[in-house]
Amino acid sequence: DMRGSVAECLVWAEKWLARCGIRSARLDAGVLLAFVLGVERTDLAVHPERQLDAPHYQQFERLIRRRSQFEPVAYLTGEKEFWSLPFFVDQRVLIPRPDTEILVESVQKVFQNRSVELYVDLGCGSGCIACALGALFPKSRGIAIDRDERALRVALKNIQALGMDDRIEVRHADGLGSLHDHCADIICANLPYIPSADCRRLQPDIRLYEPVSALDGGEDGLEIIRRVVLELPHTLKPDGYAFFEIGDGQASMVIEMFRSVGFARIDVEEDLSGTKRVIMACGEKIHKEP
Numbered sequence: 001d002m003r004g005s006v007a008e009c010l011v012w013a014e015k016w017l018a019r020c021g022i023r024s025a026r027l028d029a030g031v032l033l034a035f036v037l038g039v040e041r042t043d044l045a046v047h048p049e050r051q052l053d054a055p056h057y058q059q060f061e062r063l064i065r066r067r068s069q070f071e072p073v074a075y076l077t078g079e080k081e082f083w084s085l086p087f088f089v090d091q092r093v094l095i096p097r098p099d100t101e102i103l104v105e106s107v108q109k110v111f112q113n114r115s116v117e118l119y120v121d122l123g124c125g126s127g128c129i130a131c132a133l134g135a136l137f138p139k140s141r142g143i144a145i146d147r148d149e150r151a152l153r154v155a156l157k158n159i160q161a162l163g164m165d166d167r168i169e170v171r172h173a174d175g176l177g178s179l180h181d182h183c184a185d186i187i188c189a190n191l192p193y194i195p196s197a198d199c200r201r202l203q204p205d206i207r208l209y210e211p212v213s214a215l216d217g218g219e220d221g222l223e224i225i226r227r228v229v230l231e232l233p234h235t236l237k238p239d240g241y242a243f244f245e246i247g248d249g250q251a252s253m254v255i256e257m258f259r260s261v262g263f264a265r266i267d268v269e270e271d272l273s274g275t276k277r278v279i280m281a282c283g284e285k286i287h288k289e290p
Contacts, residue, residue, distance in 0.1 A: 007048035009033055009057070013064045020068040028073050029064070035077045036060045070204040083132035087158050092150040094214040096128040099271045100190055103245050104132045106269045106278050107186055110241055116140040119186035120235075122176060122228065123147075125214060127155030127168075129188050134164040142168035143179070148213060176231040184235050189228060190245040195221035221247060222254065229257045236283035244279045251276035 004012075010029050017025035034041040036059050037052075052060065063076050074080040074095045080087050082096035083104055089095055107119075116137045121130035124144035134142055144159065146152045149172055156170045171178060176187070194215045200207070206215070217224055225244060232242050242263075246254050251268055258266050263281040271277035 004052065004057075005048060006033065006037075006044050006050045006052070009052060009060060010044065013060070016064055017068055020070075022067065022070070028067055031073055032063045032067065032076060033060055036063065069208075071209055072205050075209060080126075080128075082126075082128040083135065085128070085131055085135060085162060087126050087128050087131070088154065088161065089126050090154065091209055092148075092211065093126040093154045094210055096126060099277055100129065100245060101132075102269055102271050102277050103129060103188055103190060103243050104136070106243050106280050107133065107188065107241075108136055110280065111137075111186065114185075116185045118143065118184050120145065120176070120179065120184045120188065122187060122189040123191045123214070123224075124155050124170070125151050125190070127158040127170070129190060130155065130168050131158060131162050131164055133186065133188065134159075134162070134168055138167075140167070140185075143171055144168055145171045145173050145176070145178070147172070147174040148211070151211070151214070175228055176235045179235045181234055182237050182240075185237055185240045187232065187236060187240070187242045189225070189243070191224045191228065192217040193221045193225060193245070193247040193250060195219060217247075220253075222250065222257075225254060226257055229254075229261055232258075232263075232281075233261050233283070238283055240283045242279075242281045242283070245277060246279055248275050251279065254279050 013029035014025045017028055030041045030044055034044055036056050066076055072095055074089050075091055078088055080089050080096050083101055087096060119133045119140060119142050121144045124130050124146050127144050130142050130144035144155050152170050152172055159165050159168045192215050194217055196216050196219055199212055199216045255266050258281045265282040267280045268276050269278040
C-alpha cells in the first residue's frame with residue numbers, strides 16, 4: 001500500500017519536483033497537498049501523521065506529475081491571490097504577479113483623497129487590476145478591456161465572484177478606441193511588453209503554459225504600448241492619470257513616448273527589486289490642436 005501520511009507525501013513530492021528542476025519544490029508540494037486536502041498550508045505541520053485516502057493520494061500524485069512538467073501551481077489549483085483578493089486563473093490568462101500590485105499602489109497614492117468617476121483596466125486578463133481598483137473605489141465605475149474574448153470570460157467570472165459586476169463592465173476591444181472622449185480618471189495598463197525574441201527564452205513555467213499573446217510586445221517589446229499611448233490624450237480627463245507597467249530597461253523609451261504626445265508630468269515607480277516598473281503620467285498639460 002503506497003498511500004502515506006502527510007509527512008511522507010511531502011517528502012517524496014519535494015524530492016520528485018527538485019529532481020525535475022523545480023526550484024520551489026518544498027513550497028509547491030505543500031501548496032498542492034493543502035489544496036488537495038482543502039486545508040491551510042500551516043495545517044499540514046499540525047497533523048503530519050494524517051493518512052491520505054486513495055482519491056486524495058491519486059489527485060496529489062497527478063498534480064505533482066503536472067508540476068514536474070513545469071505547469072504553474074496557480075493553474076493546477078485554479079487560484080491566485082492579488083491585492084488580498086482571490087482570483088480564478090487558468091491558461092486563458094496570465095497569472096497575476098506580486099510586482100503588478102505596484103501599479104495598484106501607485107493609483108492608491110495619487111487618488112487617496114480624490115473622487116474617481118471611471119477607472120479603466122486595459123489588457124485586463126484575469127481582471128485582477130480592475131477588481132483591486134474596485135476594492136479601492138467602491139463607489140466608482142470601472143471598465144475592464146481585453147482584445148482576447150477568452151480572457152474576458154475569466155475576468156467576468158472573477159468580477160462576478162467578487163460581487164463587482166454591477167459596477168465593472170467588461171468590454172471586448174483592442175485599445176482604448178471604444179471609450180468616450182476625456183472620460184477616464186484612471187487608465188491602468190499591464191500590456192504585453194516582452195520583446196518577441198525574449199519570449200522564446202522565458203522560463204518553462206511561463207513559456208510552455210502562459211498565453212504568449214499576453215506577453216509578446218513585438219520586436220522591441222513596446223509595439224502595443226506605443227499604439228495605446230497615442231490614444232491616451234483623447235481618453236483621459238485633463239486631470240486624469242495613466243499608469244503603465246513596463247519591463248526592465250524600458251523606462252526612458254516609454255517616458256519619451258508619453259512626452260511625444262504631450263504629457264509633461266511623468267513619474268516612475270520602482271518594484272520591490274528596484275526595477276523601474278510603473279510609468280505614471282498626468283493628463284493636465286496636454287492641449288490638443290483644434
